[in-house]
Amino acid sequence: HRWQHTPETHLSEFNLTEIEAMLGCYTKVLFVRDPFHRLISMFMQSMDSSPSFSSFVQDILDSGQYNASVSWKPLVSLCWPCLIQYDYVVMFVFLSQELGHLLWRAGLPVDSLLPKFTDAQVQWTYSWLSQQMFSELSLQQKKQLSHFYRWDLAAFPFSSSFLSD
Numbered sequence: 001h002r003w004q005h006t007p008e009t010h011l012s013e014f015n016l017t018e019i020e021a022m023l024g025c026y027t028k029v030l031f032v033r034d035p036f037h038r039l040i041s042m043f044m045q046s047m048d049s050s051p052s053f054s055s056f057v058q059d060i061l062d063s064g065q066y067n068a069s070v071s072w073k074p075l076v077s078l079c080w081p082c083l084i085q086y087d088y089v090v091m092f093v094f095l096s097q098e099l100g101h102l103l104w105r106a107g108l109p110v111d112s113l114l115p116k117f118t119d120a121q122v123q124w125t126y127s128w129l130s131q132q133m134f135s136e137l138s139l140q141q142k143k144q145l146s147h148f149y150r151w152d153l154a155a156f157p158f159s160s161s162f163l164s165d
Contacts, residue, residue, distance in 0.1 A: 023084060023085075027087045027088070027106075028084060028085070028086045028087050028088075029086065029087065029088045029089075029090060029102065030079055030081065030086040030088070030089045030090070031090045031092065032075055032089060032090070032091055032092065032152075032156050033091075033092035034092070034093070034126070034158045034160075034161045034163075035072075035074065035075070035145075035149040035152050035153070035158070035161070035163060036130055036133075036134070036145070036149075036161055036162050036163050037092065037126050037129075037130065038071070038072060039056075039057065039060070039072055039133075039145075040053075040126070040129050040130065040133050042056075042071045042072055043056045043133070052136065053133045053136045053137070054136045054137055054138070054141065057137060057141055057145065058141065060072055060148075061141065061144045061145070061148065065077065065148060074148065074149050074151055074152045075152050075155075075156070076151040076152050076155050077151070081155055081156075082155070088102060089156070090102065091156075091157070093126075130162050131162075134162045142162075142163075145163055146163045146164075149163055
């Protein structure tokens, strides 16, 4: 390719013609996760900075979408699924099954590269955690979170998300 880029180069630094050419040369994979599960994960990674899940969520809501960290910013605003035609969209809840398919399609050894966990274990754990964490939130916070992630909930099949209600 005539364009030279480093890992720090963002697509926005190229013109539309260059972007289309680059994206046409790669297999594009988008990994998506229920936004509420993303919040739980980030809270658990930063438990020292927030006394409770509710206060963590309130800090996010107070910061707004435009000032949000990449860690909890809505996916639609990060990966532009309406503009970029992804070859694969991998749902976190089916990670091991879908990763196996991707590795197989790429001609890589499936068994030796996949982590040893089952989708059922992951789903059960996040279901339990979601119930616990969701119960800590006020009705107003629940509504605000649903609004904050409304485009993600519309773009991806998160039908079992607590935020879909």
